Amino acid sequence: MKRKWTLFTYPTMDIKAAEAMLNCRAEQGWRLEKIWLGLLASFVPAEEPVCYCLDWYDPNREDELDYRTLLADAGWRRVGQLSYWNIYEAPAGTSPIQTDGELEYRRFRKKALRRMAIGWAIPLICLAVLVLLGVLVSMKPGVLGWSYFVTVFTDTNTGAVVATALPLLLAGVALWSGRLLLRLGQWKRAIAREEPFPVPGRGSALTARIFSLVGYLFLIPLVLAFLLDAMAKELNLGWIIGMAAGCLIVLGKDPLPEHERKRRYAKGTLACVAVLLALRLLPLAGVTGLVCVKPPLADERLLPERTELEVVETHATLLSARTERREFGPLKEGDALNGVMDSEAWRLPWTWLADWVTEQYRKELGTANQEEVPGYENVWLERYGISGGNYPEEATGDVWLIRRGNIVLWVRTDMGPLDEDWLDGILARLEEDGA
Incomplete structure (x- = not known):
């Protein structure tokens, strides 16, 4: 079957750019087939004209049944789901899901913004602690061991990868946050003027997608680092078992419809934990020696003639x-x-x-x-x-x-x-x- 592919790494605040792209493809006679790993959108020829709407979504729980029923009765069928977004499809000409900018903005605050704020708090606290420790070490070198900072690069591959990429990660967070603040200002002005939310320009949206793709690519060395640490038995066994227990608890609860996505996350996490546990238990420590840096002066004693x-x-x-x-x-x-x-x-x-x-x-x-x-x-x-x-x-x-x-x-x-x-x-x- 003939297909068309499009990079779909739109950041969260570019919801209107993603929606406009989907509707542009629909006007050209294409229908969304699937979003692959949150990176690529595949399109197939549409048998009948369609249109698309993107709606805000809480990543921790599904929308209430009444709301989903209301959308279904209006002709909207969910065809995709990403962090903070539900993608809906309907026959061309169907009334949009949301036409009131104030209500859409309130839904964004309820479903996405608060959850994002919680997510930001964790790296900001970690960064603040690192800065404080760095200041203390520079002021009183003998009080805190400076070597603890350098061991981040030598003790675990995960720590080495994160520490190396930290400047780029912080720059990415700053750019992402700046773009969000820009959108918030634009949306508030549009609400005050009773205008629809503005759609980002094609060049601006493409640049944002490329930068987001770089963030996704960072997952490749991070996953490799996790696997190597598991083989080298550097990952704490208690942490692995605790993660598995937490996933099983989530899966063992009553299967409420609003927690469907949380259960999917738990299943995926449990599969990853099983892989890490298998790598840790198998005798694969020698594999890491083939790819990791050789420890210096580890072959023999420094004072062979004087030490016993x-x-x-x-x-x-x-x-x-x-x-x-x-x-x-x-x-x-x-x-x-x-x-x-x-x-x-x-x-x-x-x-x-x-x-x-x-x-x-x-x-x-x-x-x-x-x-x-x-x-x-x-x-x-x-x-x-x-x-x-x-x-x-x-x-x-x-x-x-x-x-x-x-x-x-x-x-x-x-x-x-x-x-x-x-x-x-x-x-x-x-x-x-x-x-």
């Missing part, structure tokens, strides 16, 4: 990786007392982020230790004396900071000073590691 025990923890995502290591060994040759060496190695995706991490470590070294080690570039050392406890006399500790490319290595040890041979060996390993 090590504890290693690695984290890796599609963007970056981190290796945390603790090694234990004697304070000096033949000594039964153990010292400790702690290290953190970061492989970061961008030079500016590696610069920032390096700067945070340098602040911890103190102003007296800002000079680079003679003969070496991007290598810093703080050497300090240790007294008391079981430490031998004149015991010293080292704090090393080494930067090669986008790899940043921090080492702290109380097992005596580390010499240039050790440093040269570490630098050689970093070169082999792709720094």
